[in-house]
Amino acid sequence: EIVLTQSPATLSLSPGERATLSCRASQSVTSYLAWYQQKPGQAPRLLIYDASNRATGIPARFSGSGSGKDFTLTISSLEPEDFAVYYCQLCASWPPEYTFGQGTNLEIK
Amino acid sequence: QVQLVEFGGGVVQPGMSLRLSCVASGLTFSTSGMHWVRQVPGKGLEWVAVIWFDGSVKYSADSVKGRFTISRDNSKNTLYLEMNILRVEDTAVYYCARGNGVNYAYVDHWGQGTVVTVSS
Numbered sequence: 001e002i003v004l005t006q007s008p009a010t011l012s013l014s015p016g017e018r019a020t021l022s023c024r025a026s027q028s029v030t031s032y033l034a035w036y037q038q039k040p041g042q043a044p045r046l047l048i049y050d051a052s053n054r055a056t057g058i059p060a061r062f063s064g065s066g067s068g069k070d071f072t073l074t075i076s077s078l079e080p081e082d083f084a085v086y087y088c089q090l091c092a093s094w095p096p097e098y099t100f101g102q103g104t105n106l107e108i109k
Numbered sequence: 110q111v112q113l114v115e116f117g118g119g120v121v122q123p124g125m126s127l128r129l130s131c132v133a134s135g136l137t138f139s140t141s142g143m144h145w146v147r148q149v150p151g152k153g154l155e156w157v158a159v160i161w162f163d164g165s166v167k168y169s170a171d172s173v174k175g176r177f178t179i180s181r182d183n184s185k186n187t188l189y190l191e192m193n194i195l196r197v198e199d200t201a202v203y204y205c206a207r208g209n210g211v212n213y214a215y216v217d218h219w220g221q222g223t224v225v226t227v228s229s
Contacts (some may be wrong), residue, residue, distance in 0.1 A: 032214035034214070036216075042221075043204055049215040050210065087153065094212070095168055096212040096214075098144070099156065100154040100156065103154075
């Protein structure tokens with residue numbers, strides 16, 4: 001079973017700052033890694049898929065990178081609406097095993 | 110636009126059963142892989158089950174294996190989750206979600222969720 005560990009658990013930043021969120025897998029994995037944003041009372045929203053592809057309608061300030069065991073979500077300049085919880089998620093190859101990280105809470109400093 | 114609307118949540122006692130439904134619109138349901146994902150309030154996301162576009166392949170999480178069954182009716186654009194022998198720890202918001210990519214690796218559309226509470 002692959003475990004995804006996100007860090008930090010909480011990240012306190014101000015609007016305009018750069019946010020770097022980490023997701024580490026317990027073993028080397030394919031790049032079928034996705035990032036989601038979730039705001040209180042809402043369903044998650046897909047931001048990034050296949051490690052580095054932005055989903056439809058996602059602003060260019062969101063970017064994903066990484067391979068192997070280490071993946072990163074970067075928000076280049078935080079907007080007020082970006083403060084939320086972020087999850088990474090992986091699909092292992094076969095049989096498919098879908099795993100979420102525990103989340104990073106991005107809060108306003 | 111894509112809409113996924115879940116039905117069937119409620120309050121049940123431990124050991125009882127419940128069936129969730131999800132009606133899809135605005136997408137080609139018959140060619141879409143579908144997931145159920147759940148979330149305990151205030152906690153993280155947990156994948157529950159996936160079904161291939163034609164129902165030929167199904168997988169579920171170890172935590173629900175043998176108790177929950179995912180199925181679909183493409184003629185009704187509807188996804189189901191049959192939940193048996195419910196436990197207190199199954200209490201969560203259950204999201205219906207459309208999978209995309211290789212092996213439906215990621216979710217590009219989510220429902221708003223339906224709440225299941227298991228309590229005596």
